[in-house]
Amino acid sequence: MSEQPTLGGATTPSVDRPQASNISGASVRPGDRVFRSAALTAGAIVLVVMAAIAVFLVYRAVPALRDNTANFLTFQQWFPDNDPSTFGIGALLYFTVLTSVLAMIIALPVAVGIALFITYYAPRRASQTLGYFVDLLAAVPSIVYGLWGFAFLAPRMTGLVQFMDKYFGWIPLFDYRPTNVPNNLSPFTASVILAIMILPIISSISREVFRQVPREQVEAALALGATRWEMIRTAVLPFGRAGVTSAAILGLGRALGETLAVTLVLSTAYEVSLHITENGGVTFASNIALKYGEAGEVGTGALIASGLCLFVITLAVNFTANLVIRRQRSA
Amino acid sequence: MAVLDKSAPATPVEGLAGQKLPPWALPALVGAVVAVAALLWATTGFAGRAGFLVFAVTLYLIAQSVVSFTVEGRRQSVDRLFTTLMYVAFLLAALPLVVITWYTVKEGVGVLSSDFLFSSMFRINPEGPGGGIYHAIVGTLIQSLLATLLAAPIGILAAIYLVEYGGGRPFARAVSLFVDVMTGVPSIVAGLFIYAFWILALGFQRSGLAGSLALFILMLPIVIRSSEEMLKLVPMDLREASYALGVPKWRTILSVVLPTALAGIVTGVMLGVARIAGETAPLLLLVGTNQRIEFNPFSGTEDPTPQASLPTYIFEQFGIAVGNTEAPAFQRAWGAALVLIIIIGLLSLIARLVARLVRVRG
Structure with a gap:
């Protein structure tokens, strides 16, 4: 043959x-x-x-x-059109990575839970509809997330922020120092919005992976008397590890470049700060969206330079995700 | 695996042969927990609706674990715990979707009127009420159409190359890899690239066309990926039957393979349109805003104005409102957001319908 x-x-x-x-x-x-x-x-x-x-x-x-007369990698301010020109991506890089990684940490367990729910818990006939339902989250435009985050979510985060400050304030991350009531135009709120935005991408890829788990392994586990969770822990999760990892990395890549949701939610400040529930923060993308209008010749070049950094970072992240998934496929 | 090996053959397996909770136990437990939480909530008033939900869910998880552990044993109670957690995870995703849709409708429906849909912002005081989004709808539709006219043929051809001609050659593998990588290019980077290339290097003005070029970059990988999937589904037998009749390969592709996969490809293209119709960042850099109706996407900043679009319109109105959610401009932003979501929803709905129609026939 x-x-x-x-x-x-x-x-x-x-x-x-x-x-x-x-x-x-x-x-x-x-x-x-x-x-x-x-x-x-x-x-x-x-x-x-x-x-x-x-x-x-x-x-x-x-x-x-x-x-540029300042250190491009570490300088935190953005004054490219001043004389002498000083700008750097210190704050941009910090807040971009911080919000995206936080978003991934928040989204990953929920997304994996959704994927497991749809593949192994929901009635089989409903699973496609449920998957479509979750994917609808990806159809909401970034700017609508921004509007919603600003007008709806941020005002309602106050209770959570005060709770975290009261009981987990000893961790600098959750320490809220100002004495006024927080209005939550903070990196933390941005992370929550980003987490919602990357939920569908992580969960849809995880779903694909979980669906490919060999039927025999699932049935073998169940036949040996495993409960449904034990079956998932011993058969599904080990098989899906690489796929879920690359899904998480792809979600991270999506969060890194997200522009308007973050721009509308953050109250821009260029100081690197550990206190994520306090106002402030600026990312590569939000900086470009905010500064392009007033940028002169050097300013435009500076924004393009920061865009180049973002491009390189997302490129590296996406390559990594693809490598992980391709290695799994060939193994 | 350790769990599986434990089952001793002689004695009954723990938790399986043992007692089970009756079917009414869990609903009863839910009722009890909600009652207790509501009582606590009413008497102490601890932390709003969200706080109530979190508290009730946590309380339920604990109660369920305790009850299940005492009656059914450890393994069943762990299983039940994770089953509940899966449901909670799904609800956690459903909640924002429902809330965002509800809130957009609630805030946006107030300004919706035929006047809002069919007039522009020309000669309207931006701080006051009135005005509409007709110019923005026109711009969004034309720019998306233009991007689709570029991305659909090129994307489908590229998919044909990958499926019909590539055959695992290094070049095809490189294209395939970069399609994946291109999917991850942030929209603002695509915008900056067109800005550096089209406006700075080639010297064109900001216009609807420039925006469409950036949208094209964002849409291309989506179209390629989905068309590729669809072309792969076409059975080899069809191609071989055509070759056997002496039909050349290009005719086979055009008159046998493409028609078979067409509905799936159309679905993919429409989902791609739905993805780019809400893109804001590149349009902000490349098109700008305009208060008047402008049908010509080639019209630039100097002759006399570029096109508006729904996403940039929302951003503009958000800026005018300067954080005041009660301002008329903020209401207009919500109205535009609602219309944008409806347009995108319709596009995806039609795409799914096309896909379903064909699945029945095939």
């Missing part, structure tokens, strides 16, 4: 099997050649765009970086 030439167009006809290439009609007629190159060009556009993003961001960032 294995020696028979495959007829499918998807397999490449090799030189020593000319009859195969004739049957599959590949690359002999002019129409084929034209169509093939059109498809190839479309595929190449992906690579060209990705390369162009890197090239043009670097090209526009370099002059501004040359004008």
